[in-house]
Amino acid sequence: MPTGWSSPLGRLLSRTGLGVLSCFIPPSLVDEALAVAGRDEQRFRALPSRLGVCLVLALCLLRAQSAAAVTQAMIPPGMVRRLAGLGWALPTSTALTKLRDRLGVVPFQLLFTAMTRPVPTLVRPWSHAFGLQVCAWDGTEITVDDTPANREHFRRHRGGNGPVGTPKARVLVLLACGTRQLLGAVTGGLGQGEVTLARRLVTFLRPGMLLLADRNFLGYPLWSAARARGTHLLWRAKLDKPLLSPQHLLPDGSWLAILHDPADARAWRNNVRRNRKRGHRPPKPRPIQGITVRVIEAWITVTVDGVPRTQKYRLVTSLLDTDSAPADQLVALYARRWVAETGIRELKTVLLQGQQLRGRTPIRAQQELWAALTTYQTIRLLITHAANTGTLDPSRISFTAARDTATAAITITPGQAREHLEHTCQHLHRQLITRHTHHRIFPRALKNTLHRYPHNGKTRQLTCTTASYRINTATPTTGQDTANPTHPRASLSSWH
The missing domain is CATH 3.90.350 (Transposase Inhibitor Protein From Tn5; Chain A, domain 1)
Structure with a gap:
């Protein structure tokens, strides 16, 4: 859409994106996915498809807000006033729902495959x-x-x-x-x-x-x-x-x-x-x-x-x-x-905050699911990039901290994303996990997935951060009772 994006309204709307995550999902990649899926416009719209893709991805970062509130959060306050001067207003929830239905699922599947x-x-x-x-x-x-x-x-x-x-x-x-x-x-x-x-x-x-x-x-x-x-x-x-x-x-x-x-x-x-x-x-x-x-x-x-x-x-x-x-x-x-x-x-717990998908139709639910997978992958790419700049183990960077950092920088335009990437990596380095998490354990919690409504009688289990393990390999021999742990071959390894 060269003529549409070159208009004053189009140039302003083209600056909206996913903040610092636009380094990994640039607008050109979104346009390519829309073109391959056949969802690109033949004429410029007040709600272009590129804005709709970024909106669905941003909904995964700002789970507690409505679609209209997320749209407003994506656009810097100064740009909102300039858009209003050109006759553009914040869309209603009905308009955003029609935009999501127009996009479908395929563009998000293509984006995830590219990521x-x-x-x-x-x-x-x-x-x-x-x-x-x-x-x-x-x-x-x-x-x-x-x-x-x-x-x-x-x-x-x-x-x-x-x-x-x-x-x-x-x-x-x-x-x-x-x-x-x-x-x-x-x-x-x-x-x-x-x-x-x-x-x-x-x-x-x-x-x-x-x-x-x-x-x-x-x-x-x-x-x-x-x-x-x-x-x-x-x-x-x-x-x-x-x-x-x-x-x-x-x-x-x-x-x-x-x-x-x-x-x-x-x-x-x-x-x-x-x-x-x-x-x-x-x-x-x-x-x-x-x-x-x-x-x-x-x-x-x-x-x-x-x-x-x-x-x-x-x-x-x-x-x-x-x-x-x-x-x-x-x-x-x-x-x-x-x-x-x-x-x-x-x-499920950090990105989706343990909540259900908000899509009321199968198309919207699948769209949100693939958007959540794409957003998760983008945050993981940010963590890997930050870890590589300091030759760190990526497990030392908190996923929650990376999500919060990306959410706070949602108003950064795609043109400024590369400049803020280094600052974001430095911010994540200051919040490193002090110890590795490879040997931590988290017991499986008992849960009932069959009830329709939540209940207060959830089982609480204690989580221990220190545990010792011992491995004994067993060799099958004639007459050996392999179900009895008193016949191990040798103690090969143990660690704490």
């Missing part, structure tokens, strides 16, 4: 292990506004007497454990499980990654799809399934096993059943198709305030070499998977 494109990263102790970038994926549920349209699109949890609770959107994110930046994300309703969404998230994997995942994801189809992308895996497995019988014992207590293809196993059983039914001889035995994996079993003892708690973990990895990837280091590395939980907590 998460892969870039070369430096090898740091907090971001890499065994020469690979440590990543993790995990899913969560985000509450949306309880309207008939949202209930039909996102669905609700099922109870004994039918659907209960409020509708929720399911999100699966892929994070870099060192910087907590998002490398990809997919969304859906409660009708789509995390494993189903993970099949779509596999496309964001690439060689040079080491992916950590919880025990819900282990399965032959998803494992083979992730390995086909050239990514190494370290996933937790359930203790009873899949069956991972030892094929070859390794010096560090781990063993090699075969992760069988369940589809091939079902085909073999159907063939046997078909021959028996027809009176034919059973087919000749053949090996079931599978992938060679390395299995590590360990007893992890956590002592908090003098009270120990022991639990058995089984990990499955594609790193088969015991010299380059010892078992004790892999077990200790798996603790970084909690970074995915921390990133999700920052998204």
Whole structure:
């Protein structure tokens, strides 16, 4: 829109943006996303699409304010008077709602994809292990506004007497454990499980990654799809399934096993059943198709305030070499998977302030969800930039402090954003976390997600910032009771 933005009104409106975050989401990138999505205007509007994109992103920073108040907060006071002199007035809530409906969801998905494109990263102790970038994926549920349209699109949890609770959107994110930046994300309703969404998230994997995942994801189809992308895996497995019988014992207590293809196993059983039914001889035995994996079993003892708690973990990895990837280091590395939980907590509790999405239609709810993911990624890029200027671990910079700093600088024009970026980094350096947070623990809080209304009987759990851990790997031997922690192979590592 060269003629529109070159008008006096257009030149003033083009100066609105996201403050210091405009360094990472420049107006040219917003215009490109709108052009690709087909949402750019053929004529200049009093509420242009670029302003609408910045408004939806700013709504994620200023959660407590209305859309009209956020629009006013984005425009400096002096510019408001100049716009009023040209006949422009602050829009009403109805006009802003129509603007959001006109934009749709696609521009925000394109913006998020542009913000998460892969870039070369430096090898740091907090971001890499065994020469690979440590990543993790995990899913969560985000509450949306309880309207008939949202209930039909996102669905609700099922109870004994039918659907209960409020509708929720399911999100699966892929994070870099060192910087907590998002490398990809997919969304859906409660009708789509995390494993189903993970099949779509596999496309964001690439060689040079080491992916950590919880025990819900282990399965032959998803494992083979992730390995086909050239990514190494370290996933937790359930203790009873899949069956991972030892094929070859390794010096560090781990063993090699075969992760069988369940589809091939079902085909073999159907063939046997078909021959028996027809009176034919059973087919000749053949090996079931599978992938060679390395299995590590360990007893992890956590002592908090003098009270120990022991639990058995089984990990499955594609790193088969015991010299380059010892078992004790892999077990200790798996603790970084909690970074995915921390990133999700920052998204839901800090950025969204524990509130539901305000969109009353599925389009607006999805739009706000992708805007929240984009805003989270932008703040993470700001933190990474500030950490790189001082060669710091990004975990020492508070996400809340970065959000508050970006919110306070929302009135800075995109042309001045680069000048204020250095001042913002210095401000974040003065608020560094005094100690690293890698060994802090936060117990899972009991919560009830099925009730529609909040209740006062929430469970309060104490959080301890000091805990000691001890890892004992177990070697499978004939006659050994693997369910008894009194038969460990050796105490390989412990830390405080």
